[in-house]
Every structure is written in structure tokens, then in C-alpha cells.
Amino acid sequence: MPSLVDLVREAGVVGAGGAGFPTHVKIDAKVDTVIANGSECEPLLHGDQHLMKAEPRKIIEGLQAVVRHTGAERGIVGIKAKYAEAKTALKEAMTGYEGLEIFELQDFYPAGDEFSLVYEITGRVIPEGGIPLQVGTLVNNVETLYNIANAIEGIPVTHKLVTVAGTVAKPLTMKLPVGISYAEAIELAGGATVENYILLDGGPMMGKVVEDPSSPITKTTNGVLLLPRDHRWVRKLIAEDRTALKFSMICCHCDMCTDICPRNLLGHDIYPSRTMRAMALSSMIDISSYTNAFLCCECGLCDFICPLDLLPREVNVMLKRRLSEAGVKNPHRRSELKPSPFRDYRKVPTGRLLLSLGLKEFDSPAPMADFQY
Incomplete structure (x- = not known):
């Protein structure tokens, strides 16, 4: 057997x-x-x-x-x-x-x-x-x-459970065949209600921007999310490397991004505020000095909490990519870690997150569709 x-x-x-x-x-x-x-x-x-x-x-x-x-x-x-x-x-x-x-x-x-x-x-x-x-x-x-x-039971994976939400006429959760296009999924939810939007594969915090709506959903797609392109949070999601680097120059070093970082609160050696400070005060000639970026989980809370609307997450994502391109591997392997005593007090309630990001209006129950595509 x-x-x-x-x-x-x-x-x-x-x-x-x-x-x-x-x-x-x-x-x-x-x-x-x-x-x-x-x-x-x-x-x-x-x-x-x-x-x-x-x-x-x-x-x-x-x-x-x-x-x-x-x-x-x-x-x-x-x-x-x-x-x-x-x-x-x-x-x-x-x-x-x-x-x-x-x-x-x-x-x-x-x-x-x-x-x-x-x-x-x-x-x-x-x-x-x-x-x-x-x-x-x-x-x-x-x-x-x-x-x-x-x-x-011998049943292969051919379908994926996907929530289609945001600026669509009828937000739904559907069991869709793997390979269906994002555009088809959007139409099943009644179509887009705005013309100028961005399309995310995933949620608003860690979803990836999809440039081509005709491309297929995959076995890892759990959300098809449309958001207005001029939304404040969307502008952060689509920021380019040079924008993130430029913004790092005006960091006020308040440390709020580090205070809220889930990995830092578990004792990991990552300090987004220090990375932003280093980027502002030095060059990137020695890329290997920025290896703490490997510890970033890319959750986006640092972008969310920044009082100056800067982009610590995007800076870390860029650093990880450039480190990998330079052949630098993650050297951080500590196992004796001590979580912060403030961790429970720094958790971010989902409701607060949605309100602060201006996304509460898109928080629909997205019921299960009464049909199977």
C-alpha cells in the first residue's frame, strides 16, 4: 500500500x-x-x-x-x-x-x-x-x-479556494480550477467596479502585484484582490527600489518599525530602524553588511506603522534580492532567543490594521459561491 x-x-x-x-x-x-x-x-x-x-x-x-x-x-x-x-x-x-x-x-x-x-x-x-x-x-x-x-482517497489537486474581493461588484469565495485566469475570476465576482486598479495575488499586506490579468491562478493563490491604484496603501505596494531608498534618507529614527516587528519581538536580530539609518548614512558598496535583511518576514507592519510613510519592508526586500544576486547567504542562525517582554502589548489587531490602512470599506464577508466553476 x-x-x-x-x-x-x-x-x-x-x-x-x-x-x-x-x-x-x-x-x-x-x-x-x-x-x-x-x-x-x-x-x-x-x-x-x-x-x-x-x-x-x-x-x-x-x-x-x-x-x-x-x-x-x-x-x-x-x-x-x-x-x-x-x-x-x-x-x-x-x-x-x-x-x-x-x-x-x-x-x-x-x-x-x-x-x-x-x-x-x-x-x-x-x-x-x-x-x-x-x-x-x-x-x-x-x-x-x-x-x-x-x-x-486518490483525488488530485485540481482546484483552489480563492477569495475575490476589493473593488469588485460581488465579493465571493470560490473553488476555482487551477489555471483559470485572474480576469475570469474577477468576472465571476461581477467584474471590477473601478477602471484604474491594481491586482494582487493574495491579501493587502503580503500579496504580489499581478501585471497581466490573463495569467493563471496557481495552487498557492488564496486571494484575487483589486484595490484602487490611487489608494495610499497601494502606492506603497507598487513603490520602486529607488523610491524606497530615497525615502530612507528622511527616516526620523523613531524606532517604531523595530518596536512592532514580529521577528524582532521573538528575539531575532533584525532592526528595521537600524537598516534605514544605515542606508541613509552609508553607501551600498559593501552589500554583505546588510545581512540582517534576510530575517525580514515581509509582513509589512513596518510600512504600516511608519509615521513618515516610509518603506522599511521594501528596503529589506530589495536588500535580500541584491544579497542573493551577490551570492551572499544568510549567516544568521542563532537558536538561543529570548522574546521581548512587550510582545503581547505590541500585537496589531486586524481591525485596527484595516482602519488605519483605509481598507475597512473592502472588508466584505465574501461568502462561498453557490456554484462550482
Whole structure:
């Protein structure tokens, strides 16, 4: 009989949360804890919430299969306390299973980041540049677990759960075939309601700009988001390298970007404010001196909090790219880390994030479509 790894490989399962790492490689490990990531922390996206309500048993079947395969002692679903209906459905689906439990998360961003999620649930800090496996933990998105359950039944991954939201006539969450174009997905949601917009694959914080609407969605697409091109937050998302560098010259060194940085709050050696200061006072001749940028998770909170509307995240993204082009690898591997005692007080509530960014008007429930494309 084929192993779980073989079944998952044959079904083409990859990380559905956005990273797209081959799941058959990820689950081929021994850990003591398996975490189902149901936090869905990106604002405006609702696919995981709808899936947890509609298919809780399959998610639990997938979780149990991974727990059994990895020899884990427990399987934990990390879900925000506010997702009451999904939480109830999952609890009912757990009936009869041993070693499975629910962990209620606060409603903050980025609760779904693996480093933050593992710390919230287990109290363990993943090393710099590390992965959950290094602290005996495996994390899978709930849709990935749903796909694992399907793989056990011989069903391959052919569709993706996608929220189409923003400036569309009828925001929806739909199960779409992989390969459908962004333009087709937008039309299924009633079409765009503004002419001049940008298209994001993902949410407003970490989504990637899509230049060609005729290009296809993939197994990692969880959101198709349209936002007005003249929106204040959008202007940050589409800023070029030279703009980010120019802006760094006027940094006031208030340190707010460092104070709110999720990685810094876990004890990682990343200080966005210091990077901005260094960029303002020196040249980039010795690119290797900026390796702390490798520790940036690109969540965008530093851009959000900056009182001068500067772009620390974009500076770090640019530095990581240039470091990689120069053949410089991440040298930061510390494992003895001490989280900040202020971490709990510096979490950013999702509601505050949406209001501050001016995106609250686009926060629609995006219900599940009553049709399958």
C-alpha cells in the first residue's frame, strides 16, 4: 500500500497557504506536534474560514493522517477565537479522535506567520533562518490538510479556494480550477467596479502585484484582490527600489518599525530602524553588511506603522534580492532567543490594521459561491 508521502506526492499537494512548498517533502519528518494553521491572518481573505465550516471532517482527517505519519503526540488547530462557527464545526469533527485539540488565537496580524503561530501555541521560538521542524513542530495550512485527505482517497489537486474581493461588484469565495485566469475570476465576482486598479495575488499586506490579468491562478493563490491604484496603501505596494531608498534618507529614527516587528519581538536580530539609518548614512558598496535583511518576514507592519510613510519592508526586500544576486547567504542562525517582554502589548489587531490602512470599506464577508466553476 502506498505511503502517505507517496499519495500526497502523486496528488500534487503543495502548501496552500501561499508558500507552495511540496507537502510530501514537508510531512516526511518526525515531530511531536502538528499544527493546522487556520488563522487566516491576511485581512480581506476568507477562504480558510469557509473551508473550516464546510469541510471540518476532511481537515481533521488530514490532520490525523499527518499526526500518525510523523509520530506526533498531538495535533492542534490554531484558529482565531472570533471564527466561532468554524471552531464549533471543527470541535464536532474531532469527536472520536485522540490527541487533537483546538487552540484559540487572538485576532492580530500576522497570527498566521509560522514563527508567530508556533510560539503562540507551543511557546517555542524557531531559530533565525530556521523552520518549525527545528523545534519539533510541523505546520500545515487547513486547505493543505483538506487536500491531504483528498489525496488519501486518490483525488488530485485540481482546484483552489480563492477569495475575490476589493473593488469588485460581488465579493465571493470560490473553488476555482487551477489555471483559470485572474480576469475570469474577477468576472465571476461581477467584474471590477473601478477602471484604474491594481491586482494582487493574495491579501493587502503580503500579496504580489499581478501585471497581466490573463495569467493563471496557481495552487498557492488564496486571494484575487483589486484595490484602487490611487489608494495610499497601494502606492506603497507598487513603490520602486529607488523610491524606497530615497525615502530612507528622511527616516526620523523613531524606532517604531523595530518596536512592532514580529521577528524582532521573538528575539531575532533584525532592526528595521537600524537598516534605514544605515542606508541613509552609508553607501551600498559593501552589500554583505546588510545581512540582517534576510530575517525580514515581509509582513509589512513596518510600512504600516511608519509615521513618515516610509518603506522599511521594501528596503529589506530589495536588500535580500541584491544579497542573493551577490551570492551572499544568510549567516544568521542563532537558536538561543529570548522574546521581548512587550510582545503581547505590541500585537496589531486586524481591525485596527484595516482602519488605519483605509481598507475597512473592502472588508466584505465574501461568502462561498453557490456554484462550482
